[in-house]
Amino acid sequence: MNLDIDFVRAQFPAFNAAPLTGQAFFENAGGSYTCRPVIDRLFRFYTERKVQPYAPYAASTLGGQEMDEARMRLAALMGVDTDELSFGPSTTQNTYVLAQAFAQWMRPGDAFIVTNQDHEANSGPWRRLAERGFEMREWKINPETGYLDPADLMTLLDDKVRLVAFPHCSNVVGEINDVAAICKIVHDAGAVACVDGVSYAPHGLPDVGQLGADIYLFSAYKTYGPHQGIMVIRRELGMALPNQGHHFNGDILYQRFTPAGPDHAQVAASAGMADYIDALYAHHVDGDAAAASKGAAVHDLMRAYEQELLQPLLDYVSAKNSVRLLGPDRAERRAPTVALALQVSAGEAAAQLAPHGIMAEGGDFYALRPLEAMGVDMTKGVLRLSFVHYTSKGEVDRLIEALDQVL
Ligand SMILES: Cc1ncc(COP(=O)(O)O)c(C=O)c1O
Numbered sequence: 574m575n576l577d578i579d580f581v582r583a584q585f586p587a588f589n590a591a592p593l594t595g596q597a598f599f600e601n602a603g604g605s606y607t608c609r610p611v612i613d614r615l616f617r618f619y620t621e622r623k624v625q626p627y628a629p630y631a632a633s634t635l636g637g638q639e640m641d642e643a644r645m646r647l648a649a650l651m652g653v654d655t656d657e658l659s660f661g662p663s664t665t666q667n668t669y670v671l672a673q674a675f676a677q678w679m680r681p682g683d684a685f686i687v688t689n690q691d692h693e694a695n696s697g698p699w700r701r702l703a704e705r706g707f708e709m710r711e712w713k714i715n716p717e718t719g720y721l722d723p724a725d726l727m728t729l730l731d732d733k734v735r736l737v738a739f740p741h742c743s744n745v746v747g748e749i750n751d752v753a754a755i756c757k758i759v760h761d762a763g764a765v766a767c768v769d770g771v772s773y774a775p776h777g778l779p780d781v782g783q784l785g786a787d788i789y790l791f792s793a794y795k796t797y798g799p800h801q802g803i804m805v806i807r808r809e810l811g812m813a814l815p816n817q818g819h820h821f822n823g824d825i826l827y828q829r830f831t832p833a834g835p836d837h838a839q840v841a842a843s844a845g846m847a848d849y850i851d852a853l854y855a856h857h858v859d860g861d862a863a864a865a866s867k868g869a870a871v872h873d874l875m876r877a878y879e880q881e882l883l884q885p886l887l888d889y890v891s892a893k894n895s896v897r898l899l900g901p902d903r904a905e906r907r908a909p910t911v912a913l914a915l916q917v918s919a920g921e922a923a924a925q926l927a928p929h930g931i932m933a934e935g936g937d938f939y940a941l942r943p944l945e946a947m948g949v950d951m952t953k954g955v956l957r958l959s960f961v962h963y964t965s966k967g968e969v970d971r972l973i974e975a976l977d978q979v980l
Pocket residue numbers: 602603662663664665666692694695740742743744769770771772791792801802938939
């Protein structure tokens with residue numbers, strides 16, 4: 574079963590928008606295009622349901638039901654209970670709130686582990702726990718390859734460690750970490766695992782139940798949805814951590830880590846992400862299935878398609894002496910988020926790609942720690958070329974042609 578790229582692109586109005594015609598988008602890791610069901614739901618909410626939700630008049634009831642629907646369907650796709658999934662303004666704000674909860678929950682003498690492979694969102698808020706007297710330990714990447722070796726994690730764990738925060742996939746190294754194996758190591762040591770899935774989820778929503786993460790975070794706006802952060806917090810941990818919401822909401826798991834009122838319209842519109850995944854499933858697979866199986870099937874479709882497009886790009890950049898590819902050169906080991914250290918400024922290289930119709934960016938992508946650890950010249954930064962399953966083979970070919978002119 575192969576992904577029908579024409580069907581996929583027809584679900585994204587951006588591909589028919591005049592200002593974007595002729596532009597090949599390679600900054601998807603910064604934020605994806607939005608799928609039509611999300612745009613339609615957002616429009617409907619703002620035109621028909623933009624009232625305080627959950628009151629007994631129709632517009633309000635429908636608005637509240639749509640918000641519940643979003644949580645219920647996304648949670649089912651990810652193999653968790655509905656109230657284990659909640660929304661916040663962004664992943665960075667979600668980790669910030671969670672870190673406040675851990676600061677209250679941890680006891681003097683406790684330790685936590687962070688990596689230097691993470692985006693700052695899943696690093697800085699945790700590192701600040703050290704200022705509250707908790708011991709910080711750093712799980713470090715290999716400076717050449719960017720690899721996070723689970724064997725190194727084992728040497729850091731002992732019975733003081735409460736939390737290990739690590740990425741499913743770094744937004745510059747691109748390597749997919751073996752989350753299930755790492756969570757097992759973490760649990761065997763009596764700690765909990767907080768996984769940043771922001772760079773992974775756009776390539777297929779994972780079954781968090783199967784991965785075993787206690788916390789799994791991702792950003793809807795990079796996953797074809799509106800500008801929201803989504804967090805899965807498994808029940809046992811979520812009810813044990815101190816409530817960060819209003820005191821009277823303390824028994825409601827999905828409200829415990831959302832101190833402010835949620836963005837109703839965007840939460841409701843997130844149900845469109847589930848519509849999109851269901852539509853992909855229905856188009857490619859005969860018959861019905863449980864939501865988590867549908868999620869897994871669509872995940873596998875996306876991954877297989879992306880890997881096929883990615884390998885020629887990896888082969889091309891690996892063969893260039895003037896370019897350093899960060900992370901693995903095999904598509905099956907990574908996401909199609911390809912960061913390149915160049916001999917020139919990455920920002921200037923991105924600017925030179927723009928006239929070729931290539932939308933890309935250079936910089937640090939808030940991943941200063943991994944880039945510095947890998948010895949990247951931070952005055953030049955990295956050129957990041959990231960794509961997803963709606964990218965066509967023709968666009969990747971065009972990218973390679975443009976790179977040939979610019980690099
Ligand atoms: C891997 C990763 N984690 C976290 C974030 C932060 O997400 P948000 O913008 O939702 O705070 C990003 C954003 O670029 C990211 O790439």
